[in-house]
Amino acid sequence: MLRVVILAAFVCLAVGQSNNTKFPFCKLCKCETDDDVSANVTCTTDQRNYIFENSFWFNQSTNESYAYNALNFQNNQFLNLSYVFPKSNLTYLDLSNNAIYRISDGVFQNLQKMITLILSYNGLEMIHPDAFKGVYMEGMLMPLRSLKEIRLDHNKLHTLNQDLFEHCTDIEILDLSHNPIETIDHHTLLAIDSLPNLRELYLQYTEINTLPENMLHTPKYLRILDLSGNTRIDKIPNTLIQARSLEKFYLNNTGFVNLTEDNGFPEIPSLKTLHLCRNQHLSVIGQHSLSKLTGLEELRLSYNIDLSSIHPKALARSLNGGAVWPPIKKFYIEYNKIAYLDSDILSRWDTLSGLDIRENPWTCECENRWLIEDLLEYYLKIDEEGAKKVMCAAPIEMKSFSFYNLYEKKSHLRCLDLYGARPERDGPMLVGILAGVLIAIPAILFVFYAYHKRWFSICGICDNSPAAYSRRFYEQGASDDKL
Numbered sequence: 001m002l003r004v005v006i007l008a009a010f011v012c013l014a015v016g017q018s019n020n021t022k023f024p025f026c027k028l029c030k031c032e033t034d035d036d037v038s039a040n041v042t043c044t045t046d047q048r049n050y051i052f053e054n055s056f057w058f059n060q061s062t063n064e065s066y067a068y069n070a071l072n073f074q075n076n077q078f079l080n081l082s083y084v085f086p087k088s089n090l091t092y093l094d095l096s097n098n099a100i101y102r103i104s105d106g107v108f109q110n111l112q113k114m115i116t117l118i119l120s121y122n123g124l125e126m127i128h129p130d131a132f133k134g135v136y137m138e139g140m141l142m143p144l145r146s147l148k149e150i151r152l153d154h155n156k157l158h159t160l161n162q163d164l165f166e167h168c169t170d171i172e173i174l175d176l177s178h179n180p181i182e183t184i185d186h187h188t189l190l191a192i193d194s195l196p197n198l199r200e201l202y203l204q205y206t207e208i209n210t211l212p213e214n215m216l217h218t219p220k221y222l223r224i225l226d227l228s229g230n231t232r233i234d235k236i237p238n239t240l241i242q243a244r245s246l247e248k249f250y251l252n253n254t255g256f257v258n259l260t261e262d263n264g265f266p267e268i269p270s271l272k273t274l275h276l277c278r279n280q281h282l283s284v285i286g287q288h289s290l291s292k293l294t295g296l297e298e299l300r301l302s303y304n305i306d307l308s309s310i311h312p313k314a315l316a317r318s319l320n321g322g323a324v325w326p327p328i329k330k331f332y333i334e335y336n337k338i339a340y341l342d343s344d345i346l347s348r349w350d351t352l353s354g355l356d357i358r359e360n361p362w363t364c365e366c367e368n369r370w371l372i373e374d375l376l377e378y379y380l381k382i383d384e385e386g387a388k389k390v391m392c393a394a395p396i397e398m399k400s401f402s403f404y405n406l407y408e409k410k411s412h413l414r415c416l417d418l419y420g421a422r423p424e425r426d427g428p429m430l431v432g433i434l435a436g437v438l439i440a441i442p443a444i445l446f447v448f449y450a451y452h453k454r455w456f457s458i459c460g461i462c463d464n465s466p467a468a469y470s471r472r473f474y475e476q477g478a479s480d481d482k483l
């Protein structure tokens with residue numbers, strides 16, 4: 001037994017040893033190795049003296065590079081990135097959180113296998129195109145030829161050099177979020193539009209209020225666009241109609257008030273997922289505002305604290321006298337201010353695979369009867385726990401009930417009749433009216449009789465006003481005439 005333990009310990013030590021010689025960064029940093037073939041290294045403490053030390057990158061007697069796959073150098077305070085990284089087959093380089101404000105020319109040129117470069121959370125205000133310069137290649141402009149993903153989020157970029165990506169034109173994922181861009185000026189537009197293979201573009205929290213006209217014409221494979229957190233956006237930018245491949249569009253926390261047919265979505269048949277959440281001022285989703293999204297499968301309209309109304313025809317569009325709906329499979333409207341939901345908003349509720357309607361001030365009356373009698377059954381199958389949490393908020397006597405309570409008790413919600421009255425309250429009311437009529441008829445007859453007999457003039461005597469006097473006088477006269 002002991003021998004086994006010792007052996008195991010020895011093996012471990014040996015592996016540790018070999019890792020340290022095969023991957024010198026593993027001496028200093030956290031390492032994960034993939035069968036000793038390549039290493040993923042994470043150096044998040046201040047190791048900057050070693051990171052820029054050739055002996056950690058290649059064997060100096062053979063010039064052979066160490067087989068790193070991913071290198072994470074966060075929190076190392078580089079400030080000025082001027083070290084030309086030695087030749088390496090790494091595919092992933094993370095330099096986030098290093099206060100980098102300057103990148104020298106060609107520092108990445110020997111990283112020709114690098115697919116992902118992360119420069120998030122730095123102090124970059126300007127980047128020169130030659131920062132991404134690669135090495136000479138026939139017919140190309142010194143490319144960084146494998147680079148597909150570049151993350152420049154959380155920096156201080158206002159604008160991009162129009163040639164910024166001239167050495168890495170194959171970029172598919174560009175993250176510019178959380179930069180104070182404000183307006184996508186002509187240079188920035190040219191830089192973004194120099195990426196014909198762009199698949200994902202992140203522009204959230206960039207203080208922009210729209211996208212320039214025709215911006216989405218060039219990146220014709222764009223699949224994901226995030227414009228969240230730009231509270232000045234209150235209209236869908238016109239260029240969205242050119243996004244022929246867009247599948248996911250995120251518009252959380254923007255400035256929409258009423259989403260209407262005019263400021264709403266143009267035809268984007270490819271769009272499958274739309275997030276419109278945490279829009280503080282959004283109050284109405286109007287008729288046909290979403291109906292041109294004919295391929296929409298997931299609609300997330302959550303945490304819009306003012307959203308009180310979704311038009312029954314928000315999603316449906318008219319076609320040949322009938323109506324057609326997008327094929328929604330996931331429908332999320334939790335944490336809004338919706339009291340009533342029309343069952344015609346979607347065409348099928350029974351085929352949903354995702355649903356959340358919790359935390360809305362639901363009115364538990366006739367108009368929402370279908371929610372309890374029909375929808376809850378499907379809801380329980382999709383998400384039993386969530387379904388049981390939906391509560392009534394009105395009328396006051398229903399406040400303590402959940403939809404599930406009412407569903408279980410099979411209680412029928414009362415319904416208003418055509419005139420807005422409550423039929424079940426009509427019974428007592430009719431009895432009341434009848435009683436009133438029965439009492440009123442003799443009373444009126446009596447009053448007529450009494451008037452005719454002038455019994456009221458007895459009372460007229462106690463009235464001393466001039467009008468009463470003259471009335472008495474004429475009454476007197478009138479009865480004299482009669483005599």
Ligand SMILES: *[C@@H]1O[C@H](CO)[C@@H](O)[C@H](O)[C@H]1NC(C)=O
Nearest residue numbers: 058059060061062063064065
């Ligand atoms: C390693 O590279 C250096 C610089 O390029 C060169 O001078 C040296 O001869 C190379 N050594 C071997 C063993 O190839």
Ligand SMILES: *[C@@H]1O[C@H](CO)[C@@H](O)[C@H](O)[C@H]1NC(C)=O
Nearest residue numbers: 256257258259283284286309
């Ligand atoms: C939004 O719609 C509501 C109700 O239709 C309307 O009262 C309000 O004026 C609209 N607000 C804006 C900014 O269009």
Ligand SMILES: *[C@@H]1O[C@H](CO)[C@@H](O)[C@H](O)[C@H]1NC(C)=O
Nearest residue numbers: 228250252275277278302303
């Ligand atoms: C949008 O907001 C919702 C609700 O907070 C969240 O679940 C979703 O992840 C957000 N979408 C994006 C892309 O941030």
